[in-house]
Amino acid sequence: MRAMGIDIGSRFIKAALLENGELAATRMADTSFDPLERCKGLLEEVAADKVVATGYGRHLLEIHTSIQTITEIKAFARGARALLPSCRTIIDIGGQDTKVISLNEVGSVKKFEMNDRCAAGTGKFLEIMARALGYALEEFGFISSEGRSELQINSMCTVFAESEVISLITKGAKREDIAVAVHRSVANRVISMARRVSMDEDITFAGGCAKNSLLKSLIEAGMGKRIMVAEKPEIAGALGAALYAQEG
């Protein structure tokens, strides 16, 4: 039995394949302007017996190919739990939304919250700020916060925050300091969401932004709690969907 989960995010499409219960392959592709074509390519390449779709673009596949869908909340709950069986709280910072999910002792979703309309405090926000500061996305999260000044970015609106960043640059602030401040503002936003939803341990950080070690350490420092990150945190949603596909 080849069960595939496909997580169609706003920035990337992630796929996970389970073969007889074991994770056999993972794939990642740009969502691009034609996600349906990308998905079709992945589906052809993987040729699974059963597919479940999740993520922002999940209904694209439901409409076109009658593939079953689940929300990313459910998919992340399942996937994160598979990667880290003890987790009770999931933080996910995706391309265009940020979520905190609280799980009960058996791993069912108890409560969740996500940002409701704009991209404030999401991966997209970080991406735009990285560009404004001239960083490649890969290097952006590896700046150390050690010894950095306590600069503040006050606006959460991506557009206003970008102006703020530009104004800091023109005032001669160091780009590393600004970069840390940008991360801190995202961390603070997700912490305040977690305070409303759950900070039950173990806490896991899933989704692509979990690879950003600066963000992780700032969230940990703000919460005063340790956060676990699995080896492939970006695959949590696709894995969760694949696990549901496997069950039929």
Add this chain to the structure above:
Amino acid sequence: MSGKDYTKMWKDLGLNLENHAGLLDVLSKAYKDIYLSQKNRPKAMEYFDFVISEVHGLRIEEILNAKEAGRKVVGTFCVYVPEEIVLAADGVCIGLCAGAEVGSDEAGKYLPRNTCALIKAFMGFKLSGLCPYVESADLIVGETTCDGKKKAYESFNDITGKVYVMEVPHMKTTEDRKLWLSEVMRFKDKMVALSGKEITVVGFKKAVSKVNAKRKALQRLSRLRAADPAPISGLDALLVNQVSFYDDPVRFTEMTNKLCDELDQRVSNGTGAAAKGAPRILVSGSPMAIPNWKLHAIIEGSGAVAVGEESCIGERNHRDLLDENFSTVDEAMEKLASRYLGIDCACFTPNNERIDNIKALAKSLKADGIIHYSLQFCTPYMMEAYKAERAVTGVPFMRIETDYSMEDFGQLKTRIEAFIEILR
């Protein structure tokens, strides 16, 4: 939308014909996508489909004919405005257009951006020449329920010159009851002066029995939705409730009872609009004026069924009947004032009855989950949502704040689907 050409009528009413044609086009398409695509609809919904197809056509023609015959047309925005008084003075009472995002730019000349969608809509409808009801009305009755409406009515009166405002108190003490009774009396006198017709005990009894019959039909519909499988979709039931504000009350009652007869049959046959066991959602909160179908469309497009509306377009409108046992007009006014002050709008403080009503409704309709719907910037409901969330235990509860736009559709769909996944 309809077969007949009403262009002359619309032109005479002063509508902006180009904008209006655009609106009807959008409405007709939305109705087709959201309503006519539903499966397993009761046959009796055909009448309501017809009413919608003629919402700016035949119904307006009827209203204009009534005017011609000397009856006065009263437009309202709130379930606090006593329909019985309008009918007793031989008037026609109609709810005004406020459920779509139209004329926002025009409305923006009078209203700040952080005004709720409903207020923006009634200003927008009027300013862009889109609401034949406003144009047909002899009197528009506002009320001091929330700050936004209260202040917007001042501008609305500057524009239309026909707004009359009733002062709704915000507490329910003895003094408040006195105030409200005097407001009811003042409105009665206003209607008598406007219509030139006396309000007699006999005439009032007739009016009360018409409105009570309508409420009873809506209550019956509400009770039928407790069945599993739900015999009617939430979308259709919401529509019936929305139409109750526009349609001729006697005909509406007859058609709603006819629908309920069919639903009775469906319940005994086990026929549902949704599958048996589909997650059942109680929607609670701000009113959903026609054609605001956004939340129900998302809920039911995600495999759940909306089984009730704890809302002004819903329970708050029809929950309580007016006691018909009176022998003088003054006694009738006292009973009327008391019936209306029982409405549990979030503009009151305290408003614990509402919390009790949410709990009771969730139980009687066997709801699996409650979605609290607040229009953005509708402070009374936004605030009360937190209170309700804390008070309701044992039924999953989700708060939503949104407006008429579609920009948050994707996020809302994800949140609502995830909520429904929790209920399964």
